[in-house]
Amino acid sequence: MKYGQSRNVQETVPQKRRLKTKPLLILIGILFTSNILWFIGWLIPDKSKQPDEEVASVAGEAITRAEWMTAMERAVGREVLLDLVNHKVMETAAKKSGIEVTDKEIELELALITSVDGRLHSGLDIEQTRQKIRANLILGKVLSNDVVIDDASVKAFYDKNESLYNILTAYRTSVIIVPTEEEAEQALDELSKGSSFDALAKELSIDLASASLGGDIGYINAETETVDPAVYKAASKLKEGKIGDAVKLQDGTYAIIRVNEVVEGRMFSYEEVKDHIRRELAIEQIPQSVSPEAFWKEFDAKWFYGK
Template structure:
């Protein structure tokens, strides 16, 4: 899956977050009086009706189209007998989370929601490219010349808290032992403002990562998942790191990724947008939505 296609997944997940808001917030609210006051600014009241109308005007059309597109892809895949293996989804999910790993993205959806979005994207690619013929030799050559793209490096997802002194780092460890959450402490105490805003999350550390110079890699190799380190000397003082997950190094074989390569090369040849909209007519999509939200 290309960088552009990964970005499409991210955008889709953001839109689905808004869907969640509308399902779990707007639907229950429909049981209440539309004129109920949800906030006040001085003597000016904001009603539930105004709030929900604003949500729908901003996001309603995009969310509806996203839901329609997903359902169209599911039905079209079924009509064309397109099935996606769990192994294909797992592989794409692993690459996706290693690429987009911070809480600002990966924490916004559950693992199952990520996988469902990935499955839908693969289904669409398979539908669009199923009739494209590419010689086996071309597929094999692409694999051999791009082998690194199908390799997973040894990776460690970590968070850290940076303090000015060892005493402060020791205090962090004491609070962790007493039950404080690592991400909360990172937001409160870490000198690294960028990662502190994400609960200290640095994503996945590998041999090529910049944090290698900070001795993090040597430390996490000896750690168990879901544990924190003792204070480590870093450029800005001391750091306490937390290991969320270890991902073992792995090289996918040609047979593992043959279909993926076929989709990639076929889409390049076709030079067409990767969207389910071209199947809307054959899926008999009927629109009840109006721009005014009624």
Template sequence: MRIKRSVLLTVIGLLLVTNILTLIFSGKGEGKNTESVASIDGKDITREEWLHSLEDKYGKEELKVLINRKVMDRLALKYDISVSQKEIDREFAMIQSAYNVFDEGTLQDEKDIKSQIKADLLLEKLLTKDVEISDNELKKYYEQNERVYSIPKMLKLKQIQVPDQAEADQVLEELKDGSSFEALAMEKSTDQKTAPLGGDLGYIPEDGDILTEEAKAEVKTLSKGEWSKPVPADDGYLIYFVEDTIKKNHYSFKQVKEQIRRKIALEQVESPMRAESFWDELDVDWYYGEERTK
């Protein structure tokens, strides 16, 4: 299956770099570079020193991201290559079915993940545009890996864990009064892993082994936007909230034929799967000279 954890790791890395630089440079202006951002025993660290350190640490990677986006856009126009929303949604569903509970990658913003999926698919298409694979080989791969293209029903859940029934009842009352489930999870949940995330469990298979049988039976009765009654757990009670669902699906050979072609083709191409592989084609020149892959 061409569903890569690297997609998720890339998203996390890019979000970290982009958010840091956006936060810092959005406040940059005349007179601000000499202001103090910290002091040690009366000695200041200036904004200029801070920005210089950030540029040294993150500047090259962020510039590379910006260049690669432009490169992909130009090449997509040049070769008339596009990525449909249907393709993006299919990859997203397959990623969520493969990597779910407590995986911080899957708990990133859906929009950012889908944006990276689109870039990843576009790069795959560019790298494999001239590679032909016979239908027989494609069908053989599909038949050998058909289970990969079966997606179970997925639930995007949030949870609030509390120590006793009384606390659970109090949470339910606050939810009925209009309180945010996410805010209550951050305030009241005793689960250290999900509380800082607003109770987010990510996407999990409805019939997987992540939930107890009692919890599974309860969440199956819920629709999107509904919360459960308190479910007994080892450390008290759990209240679940269904934020989103992905329907069970089995992708036909026709639906994933092109995806399979790209997977097999990528194993044959000599170029590494990086947008930098196309820099020479567009005569890219940048601040860091020939340092493209470091």
């Protein structure tokens, strides 16, 4: 179906199913690129530094700042610029189409996504997370703008899948994993003296995936199966911004846990989620995935890498 074509859709809704994952997959791509952008922003030092400054050496041979920056641009420059252009394209599309995204919509999407895979947001701070959800909402609204889904189909989906909108409380959590209780106590002592949790996670944590992100493991809830149950149990007892005592994990290691944000669980009514369902059902009718690049020509988007 071409963009701009209207369609009236009535579907028979199967029992107990989730909506297709096109928007979620798009969001995963956006978030992955954003993690790269965040990582580069963390690495790039002060602009006052000279390009011929030595940043490393091997057998006495220097590696300069200019060589480092050139290598990073070659490795991830295209993806980072693509993310920036796509963000601008979607904001332009929103203005042209008169699309608005409210804070309430962002909070709903955040709650729904944390119930599916909270790790999608790891590596992004809270504000970045909401920005990426906003971009995904704009794309979804643009794509579904001219697809008509009748009220009966929306209500039928909600009635068959009402439990999907009973969202558990989720905790945006960071961890430092160390081999022994003694090392955990030493880390807690450093934190009590003002050391940065993120920096210590990068330095000490043996969980390399979260360590590279300052310990961030995203949002977890009572049904999260990808983390040790002791992590959730400890997180659920902490308030936002607080660090708990060391806890022993099933593999014998120890975790220090910080809760960065709490998204309170709740049951969303039909009225609260009907627009979300309508949009997702509409996107399901589009025969193939559509990315922001599909709108480049319309908004005269150009970039360094050509076509």
